[in-house]
Amino acid sequence: MRNTAVITISVILGLTIWFNTALAFDIEDEKLFEAKGSARTVSIISTTDLIYFAPLIDAFQEATPNISVQYTVASSKELFKAIYDEQADYDLVISSAMDLQVKLVNDGLTQAYTSSETASMPDWAHWRNHLFAFTQEPAVLLGSKKMFAELNLPENRQDIITLLRENPDKFKGKIGTYDIRDSGAGYLFATQDARQSDVYWRLAEVIGSLNPTLYCCSSKMLAALESGDIALAYNVMGSYASAVLKDDSNGFIIPLSDYTHFMLRTALIPKQADSADLAGRFIDFLIGATGRELVQEVAGLPPIDGEALATQLHFRPINLGPELLVYLDKIKRRRFLKDWSDAMIRQ
Amino acid sequence: MRYENLQAGSLGRRLLIQLLIVAGILSALLYLAVRSVANQAAEASHNNILGASATAIAEQLGSGSEGINIDIPYSAFSMLGAISDDRVFYRIDTDDITATGYEDLPLPASTPTTSKPTYYSALFRGTPIRAAAQLRVIPINDKPVSVLILVAQTQQGQNAITSRVANTAAALGIGFFLVAGTMSWLATRSTVKPLYSVANAIGRRGAHDLRPLRSPVPSELTPLVDSLNDFISRLRGTLNRTETFMAEAAHHIRTPLATVRAQAEIALRQAETNSSRKTLRTVIRAVDESSRSASQLLDHAMISYRSDQLSLDAFDYTELVQDVVNATSAIAELKDLEVNTILEPNLQLVGDRVLIEVALNNLMDNAIKYSAPDSTIDVQLTQTDSGIRCDIRDAGRGLSGLSQSSLSERFKRGENVKDVVGSGLGLTMVEAIASAHDGHFSITENPGGGTCATLLL
CATH class of the missing domain: 3.30.450 (Beta-Lactamase)
Incomplete structure (x- = not known):
């Protein structure tokens, strides 16, 4: 009787634990790229959609045969949870959430990797030999060709404020931007804007007064721009925009000359990785000459290019470093979101 | 040894x-x-x-x-x-x-x-x-x-x-040690050097050089050098006494010998039998030999004395050689010897004229003594890079295999000279005079027989 009870309790406990571990984080997509006669598998968890990464994985498997690749897609928050809270069993973590990636490294959940490829990286593109950037993706302003047919293009954020103040009727309900409460990239861009310049809060006030639409992601903003729901989209991921926008699209990129932030998509190897060597080879592949070309050509993402950033002084890559922890601080974050909500959301 | x-x-x-x-x-x-x-x-x-x-x-x-x-x-x-x-x-x-x-x-x-x-x-x-x-x-x-x-x-x-700092510090430490080590080695060498120079100064000296050490030495070495000089002077004193004794002895022997010889001459003239004449001739010959030895002992004593305090003067060496040859020409003629001289004119030499004259006299004397009658003696004087060289060549009996060093030993004579009057002191004196002048004396056998005595000053 007692034994049965103990067994029952054990089973229940076991199931609970199993459920907890299995369902502790949500994944969006998953695919196994099986290599012929492969002996080993490298498992990758990433925020980048499968359509962008599948061609890269194919090219990696062509260059490095006999390695299967397990590719899992998750949102940046779920990905962080998987590694930070669950120590889930992945060999390589690829994310566009720079701050969360830095937090993983800072809190000692990753391992170092060095190779001749990593040694030749620019200083700003890696941190501690733990975190390696392989793309630089700008936050851009998008406008609708219809709307700007008869308006002057703004050249900087002050111009946007002036434009919106002078034409409130035209832009009311026609502005889109990230809902930074949901979007990691949106939060990163907004905090970097706020850090960069006081103009940001004035811009937020003006946008907030024009009843903006808030989006979860860049793709939705692009779609809304195409359909004519919005006429101006602030802080869209330029990499997606360039990939989607065609010559006959309604949306177009309005270049700003005061500053353009670049988000870095980074890779790291978790401490508990079983196949850290294979993960290292994948990193080498991504940052190597072939990888950079493929990242550009096949995945449609801008690879690391130190020269472009050096010649355009207003191009600023967000620095990989402990300062990214500041806006992850719970008090700081609560405060920032409150200020942002106060400015952006008026009922 | x-x-x-x-x-x-x-x-x-x-x-x-x-x-x-x-x-x-x-x-x-x-x-x-x-x-x-x-x-x-x-x-x-x-x-x-x-x-x-x-x-x-x-x-x-x-x-x-x-x-x-x-x-x-x-x-x-x-x-x-x-x-x-x-x-x-x-x-x-x-x-x-x-x-x-x-x-x-x-x-x-x-x-x-x-x-x-x-x-x-x-x-x-x-x-x-x-x-x-x-x-x-x-x-x-x-x-x-x-x-x-x-x-x-x-x-x-x-x-x-x-x-990085530790590496730099280590490099600094090693560098310091290397520099200090090199300097220690140099310092040690320069400290020990005076010891070697004293040892060398003594080692370089000729066998008869008993002058005190006068080169400057560090104060720590002064007691050592002082005791050494003290020891040398005692040694010289002992040697001097020996020489003085020999000279005294020779002098005291010479005078009675002259009397004995004069008496023997008289006795020879008055002798009537052949056997007594023969006996008296043997006596005269023995007296001659003794008196010659005595005068050479005197010369030797003088050389030992003068070598310590050379009176250095510049003089015409050519002239001196010519004088010695002239002075001995009378004895040479007695044996029908022809003396050829090839002398470079006006060669100046700085040295003790008296001692050099004694050396030349001895060499000429030897040459005449050991020459076969009716032969030739060549005297040649030439200026060379290492000094003035005087060669005296005779056509005598040579050295019969004896080495020069043994010939220069005091009282040592060749094996083939029993019939000639001699003390065995001559070459010893020549060598002493040569080394007193930092010169060199050698005696070699001529390829065609005879001996060549070379004095390089």
């Missing part, structure tokens, strides 16, 4: 080892000093950055409607990121409750004061860290609330600096 001396270590080696030990100790001290100073400096600068970061956070604290406003400035962490790639941890407690940050970040051993940050080292999640703690008291609704700010960083960057 050489004696195997017992060795009691080497002064030079002992000095060198002691200097090297001192240099080694100094190098090690230098290494440790540089390391500790640099490490302290590195730690101080790391402390300063951590302190500045904590202070930057403290400066942003303020009182708000809901309590304390905590607003970590971006620069608080970017300044830490700028100096190294180290991991950063922080913790902010209000009234001993963690408000934000890493709750398990270790606290300092003692509560910090409000005025200055406290610095401490600790282990955080198994990693050594350096931390700064800053305390602030903020009034909220008129009640003071204490806020403790901790900022910590791993020490990878500092360790990199430390190991």
